[in-house]
Amino acid sequence: xxxxxxxxxxxxxxxxxxxxxxxxxxxxxxxxxxxxxxxxxxxxxxxxxxxxxxxxxxxxxxxxxxxxxxxxxxxxxxxxxxxxxxxxxxxxxxxxxxxxxxxxxxxxxxxxxxxxxxxxxxxxxxxxxxxxxxxxxxxxxxxxxxxxxxxxxxxxxxxxxxxxxxxxx
Numbered sequence: 001x002x003x004x005x006x007x008x009x010x011x012x013x014x015x016x017x018x019x020x021x022x023x024x025x026x027x028x029x030x031x032x033x034x035x036x037x038x039x040x041x042x043x044x045x046x047x048x049x050x051x052x053x054x055x056x057x058x059x060x061x062x063x064x065x066x067x068x069x070x071x072x073x074x075x076x077x078x079x080x081x082x083x084x085x086x087x088x089x090x091x092x093x094x095x096x097x098x099x100x101x102x103x104x105x106x107x108x109x110x111x112x113x114x115x116x117x118x119x120x121x122x123x124x125x126x127x128x129x130x131x132x133x134x135x136x137x138x139x140x141x142x143x144x145x146x147x148x149x150x151x152x153x154x155x156x157x158x159x160x161x162x163x164x165x166x167x168x169x
Contacts, residue, residue: 002075002114006150008124008168009160016084018158018165019119020054023080026117031074031081032058035067035089050084058082064092068106075114086122086150087143094135100142108149122147124159 005022009015023030032054038044051060063070067089074081083089086107093103111118126144131137151157157169 002112002116002118003156004111004114004118004120004154005156005158006120006122006147006154007158007160007165008122008147008151010124010127013160014163014165015123015158015160016050016121017053017163018160019082019084019121020058023058023082023117023119026080028057029079030058031079032060033063033067033070033074033081033083034060035064035083035085035092037064037088037092064089065096065098068103068110071107071114071118072110075110075116075118077115079116080119081114081116082119082121084121086120086146087125090142090146091139094139094142104142104146104149107146108153111150111153120150120154122150 007015007019036043036047038047061070061074067083071081071083090100093100123143124147125140131140151169154169156167159166159168
């Protein structure tokens with residue numbers, strides 16, 4: 001039977017590193033599903049730094065949009081799957097004008113089907129100021145609803161602040 005773990009935190013909180021530590025402690029194989037897209041030089045450097053920081057046993061799968069399908073494909077066997085990060089996936093969906101509610105339901109609904117361990121990393125974006133434009137407010141709202149749906153469905157939920165993980169569920 002599989003296990004799903006949601007790791008939340010703010011930017012540079014240590015959430016990705018914590019999720020990788022959880023995954024590294026488990027027997028593999030290890031699949032790292034990356035949702036980022038390199039639209040500029042700065043993001044290209046960030047992606048390269050993340051790859052360099054990961055242990056060599058992680059197989060990276062680039063998946064900016066079809067995340068539920070990738071999780072189902074790789075989660076059909078006993079593996080460790082780390083998704084980093086859900087808020088970049090959400091941004092990709094919004095910018096591609098996808099049905100966000102359907103994508104959220106699809107992702108939350110597949111958690112019980114994963115055979116191994118699924119580690120999901122997401123930013124907590126609802127603790128700041130109210131954004132000044134409609135797109136940013138939509139993103140903040142959708143991220144909050146996504147995190148809530150996954151927190152309900154996940155077996156464990158962690159919140160990382162300043163590199164310190166706190167177990168919520």
